[in-house]
Amino acid sequence: xxxxxxxxxxxxxxxxxxxxxxxxxxxxxxxxxxxxxxxxxxxxxxxxxxxxxxxxxxxxxxxxxxxxxxxxxxxxxxxxxxxxxxx
Numbered sequence: 001x002x003x004x005x006x007x008x009x010x011x012x013x014x015x016x017x018x019x020x021x022x023x024x025x026x027x028x029x030x031x032x033x034x035x036x037x038x039x040x041x042x043x044x045x046x047x048x049x050x051x052x053x054x055x056x057x058x059x060x061x062x063x064x065x066x067x068x069x070x071x072x073x074x075x076x077x078x079x080x081x082x083x084x085x086x087x
Contacts, residue, residue, distance in 0.1 A: 001048065021055045024042055027042045030071060
């Protein structure tokens with residue numbers, strides 16, 4: 001993506017882009033802290049962050065994303081978060 005492509009395989013959105021987007025949009029809110037994937041945040045990786053925002057801006061996509069719901073869902077899993085603390 002750092003080479004200027006809009007999507008993984010060029011200029012056309014594919015299923016692969018949507019599948020990656022689902023992971024990226026949850027990463028900073030849940031995976032970073034809860035799964036200890038905390039080397040980097042997506043927001044700190046300019047190409048990935050721009051890519052995620054580009055997909056989020058497509059018609060109908062943002063209406064399917066609720067960061068509050070994502071955090072509540074992941075952080076409510078007792079095996080992952082026994083103290084129930086939601087950052």
